[in-house]
Amino acid sequence: MKIESAEFLTSATDLAACPRSNLPEVAFIGRSNVGKSSLVNMLTKQKGLAKVSKKPGATKMINFFTMNNWWNLVDLPGYGYAQVSKGKQSDFNEAVSEYLMGRPQLKLICALVDARAEPLELDLGFLNWLEDCPVPHVIVLTKTDEVKEDVWKRNLAIYQETLEALGLRVPEFIPCSSVERAGRGVLLQYIQSILPKRQKRGSGTGVQLNWLKKRG
Numbered sequence: 001m002k003i004e005s006a007e008f009l010t011s012a013t014d015l016a017a018c019p020r021s022n023l024p025e026v027a028f029i030g031r032s033n034v035g036k037s038s039l040v041n042m043l044t045k046q047k048g049l050a051k052v053s054k055k056p057g058a059t060k061m062i063n064f065f066t067m068n069n070w071w072n073l074v075d076l077p078g079y080g081y082a083q084v085s086k087g088k089q090s091d092f093n094e095a096v097s098e099y100l101m102g103r104p105q106l107k108l109i110c111a112l113v114d115a116r117a118e119p120l121e122l123d124l125g126f127l128n129w130l131e132d133c134p135v136p137h138v139i140v141l142t143k144t145d146e147v148k149e150d151v152w153k154r155n156l157a158i159y160q161e162t163l164e165a166l167g168l169r170v171p172e173f174i175p176c177s178s179v180e181r182a183g184r185g186v187l188l189q190y191i192q193s194i195l196p197k198r199q200k201r202g203s204g205t206g207v208q209l210n211w212l213k214k215r216g
């Protein structure tokens with residue numbers, strides 16, 4: 001899928017405040033600092049579209065970006081950011097989990113995990129939680145540029161083994177680097193395969209108009 005346009009739509013604090021748009025949605029979720037917002041910018045080739053920071057906790061709202069005028073990419077606040085007070089952290093988690101569970105437009109969850117590390121309890125806990133979520137998911141390994149290929153490939157294999165051993169779903173894994181723009185094509189192709197087929201503009205009327213023209 002070629003990205004022809006990408007625009008910020010709106011931000012929402014919780015599910016109730018999400019836009020009434022009927023467009024299908026794809027969401028990025030993962031630990032704070034794992035690289036969700038950077039991946040939004042990498043996919044859209046717009047450096048400053050989503051706010052990126054070295055410090056965790058940069059994204060505080062549910063952010064919607066309209067892609068090609070026909071689907072929304074949703075950048076979520078991260079989980080597991082210890083410096084947010086416990087009360088606030090559970091507010092985040094509640095808003096995010098409500099969104100993931102209760103948004104009919106949501107067609108795909110991209111769970112981002114760090115390619116540099118073996119599975120973290122926090123991420124495994126989230127993947128376990130996803131088992132009860134009706135929306136399909138894919139795992140995106142981020143920051144592959146930071147380690148040698150054999151290291152992230154080993155971590156990927158450990159993830160697969162661990163998920164299997166825990167009796168959890170073993171979804172597709174997509175390695176990515178926002179710095180090197182690696183994995184962009186594969187991820188976009190995967191997203192396209194999940195999105196409902198786009199209706200051709202003017203289909204139906206176009207044929208009839210041509211026919212009328214010919215007769216006239």
Ligand SMILES: Nc1nc2c(ncn2[C@@H]2O[C@H](COP(=O)(O)OP(=O)(O)OP(=O)(O)O)[C@@H](O)[C@H]2O)c(=O)[nH]1
Nearest residue numbers: 032033034035036037038053054057058059078178
């Ligand atoms: N080397 C490298 N650094 C990356 C990559 N992706 C993100 N980063 C860096 O990781 C840090 C966090 O990136 P963000 O995109 O803000 O992470 P986030 O998951 O949106 O974080 P929160 O909004 O806090 O949940 C920034 O310093 C980015 O420059 C990558 O692919 N490679």
Ligand SMILES: [Mg+2]
Nearest residue numbers: 036037058059
């Ligand atoms: Mg962010």
